[in-house]
Amino acid sequence: MPRAFKDKLLSDDFLVTAEITPPKGTDLSGALEDAEILRGLADALNVTDNQRAVMRMSPLAVSRALLDRGHDVIMQLTCRDRNRLALQSDVLAAYSLGVRNICVMSGDHTTKGDHPRAKPVFDIDSVQLLGALRKMKEGFDLSGNNIGGLPGMTVGAVSNADPSKPLQMLKLRKKIRMGAEFVQTQAVYDTGRFEVFMEQISDLDVPVIAGVIPLRSVKMARFMNGNIPGINVPQEMIECMENADDPGREGLSICAQTIRDLRGLCRGVHVMPIGKHSRTPELLEMAGIRKG
Amino acid sequence: MIISSAKPFEEILELLEGEDDIFIMGCNACAAKLHVGGEPEVINMKQRLERAGKHVAGWMIPSAACSVASFDALVEKNPALKEAKVILVMACGSGVSTVSRVTDLPVYPSNNTDSLGGRLHGEVLPELCAMCGNCTVYYFGGICPRGQCPKQLINGPCGGSVDGKCETDAAKDCVWERIYLRLERMGRLDLLEKIWECEESTG
Numbered sequence: 001m002p003r004a005f006k007d008k009l010l011s012d013d014f015l016v017t018a019e020i021t022p023p024k025g026t027d028l029s030g031a032l033e034d035a036e037i038l039r040g041l042a043d044a045l046n047v048t049d050n051q052r053a054v055m056r057m058s059p060l061a062v063s064r065a066l067l068d069r070g071h072d073v074i075m076q077l078t079c080r081d082r083n084r085l086a087l088q089s090d091v092l093a094a095y096s097l098g099v100r101n102i103c104v105m106s107g108d109h110t111t112k113g114d115h116p117r118a119k120p121v122f123d124i125d126s127v128q129l130l131g132a133l134r135k136m137k138e139g140f141d142l143s144g145n146n147i148g149g150l151p152g153m154t155v156g157a158v159s160n161a162d163p164s165k166p167l168q169m170l171k172l173r174k175k176i177r178m179g180a181e182f183v184q185t186q187a188v189y190d191t192g193r194f195e196v197f198m199e200q201i202s203d204l205d206v207p208v209i210a211g212v213i214p215l216r217s218v219k220m221a222r223f224m225n226g227n228i229p230g231i232n233v234p235q236e237m238i239e240c241m242e243n244a245d246d247p248g249r250e251g252l253s254i255c256a257q258t259i260r261d262l263r264g265l266c267r268g269v270h271v272m273p274i275g276k277h278s279r280t281p282e283l284l285e286m287a288g289i290r291k292g
Numbered sequence: 293m294i295i296s297s298a299k300p301f302e303e304i305l306e307l308l309e310g311e312d313d314i315f316i317m318g319c320n321a322c323a324a325k326l327h328v329g330g331e332p333e334v335i336n337m338k339q340r341l342e343r344a345g346k347h348v349a350g351w352m353i354p355s356a357a358c359s360v361a362s363f364d365a366l367v368e369k370n371p372a373l374k375e376a377k378v379i380l381v382m383a384c385g386s387g388v389s390t391v392s393r394v395t396d397l398p399v400y401p402s403n404n405t406d407s408l409g410g411r412l413h414g415e416v417l418p419e420l421c422a423m424c425g426n427c428t429v430y431y432f433g434g435i436c437p438r439g440q441c442p443k444q445l446i447n448g449p450c451g452g453s454v455d456g457k458c459e460t461d462a463a464k465d466c467v468w469e470r471i472y473l474r475l476e477r478m479g480r481l482d483l484l485e486k487i488w489e490c491e492e493s494t495g
Contacts, residue, residue: 105451109460122444122445125446125447126447128489143492158451167469170448171449177487230451
């Protein structure tokens, strides 16, 4: 029996988590193939929840399909699409289906997705949802009714990793105070800035898993800087991409170096490629990470 | 102040299709201040309806459409109301609903009700308050995140703002940036430390 993600969090291992996107439709084969690429490489797979407010299959079903095939999963749960009844109800459902790791977040606004007229719910926020999950773990729902607890459930949260944003740092502290047992971050390119981020929270005893997104082109690097919150691609990285004969390979090489730098700074990396995981094994190989 | 805005005139004509002998009722409170239910707007509405071939039985501007006393009290102010077959209320939804309570005549709205807001130096300030029934605006430097954050986040901003602008609208400041700057000026950033837990009760 492989060790659970919860136990790995308590170990000294450098962890690898990776993102799996549920299908737009009912065919699970693409998501399962993507997960299969990561077998033996990732410690757990994050299953996204209508990411970027684009409607896809529920992460409940995808998580179960991955568990059935022997993958450990971290089910993502956003506050955008469910009120407190539905959130708690889906947590119970996830638990009964075998999910033992949940990562909570507010969620991108509905106006950013493919159903922009959908009603954004946001009944409770991510800090409050962490509080609800803590209560559920203790055996009670938000109204104080007995629900028997969620033994072995591990709950995490997300954060930007920009130490120059005091409100982001404040919210991260609130999440940890409310019981977040691990933190997965937005993509890191500037490891110097990430080091400052880690110093700022050095008083907090929480495993941080840094997000990485391999660059695929100069255009993508520039787009990230101007459009994706919390991301800073350093100028010299953009120049490396400009001078590369094979920008895809250069992006992987840069990302591998980032991962090597992150090894001494945090507890793991969370790989979120644009598209499929076909080059993730190559990336981890270049970064010198071997599992199993 | 209840923020309301005028419906397009074509939509009002569509609402009033087949109706005649219209009585126009403005509102001398919010709608008048917002220029969507004061005397100039009511007179303009009368003229436009007449140009469109409608008969306007009369008009009046109660001090507040949302606090009329009774139908008889309104008739006392303008007996022409007695001859009207329909009422067009140029006020917010509360005004339209309150007038509807004192008569069985069809009551039509000329405005859309947008939010609870205010007006300062002539500028309309929408969505100042979410009417949550549990006012905590003091903790946020007088800027309510429930009313103004599109995600109604009260424990801090989401991760979606870029350069201090809102995820949903790059032209709009993230309300949490404004709250932070205000509390910083007030020397009360400590207020932000408070965790707002989800409160629930039964029975």
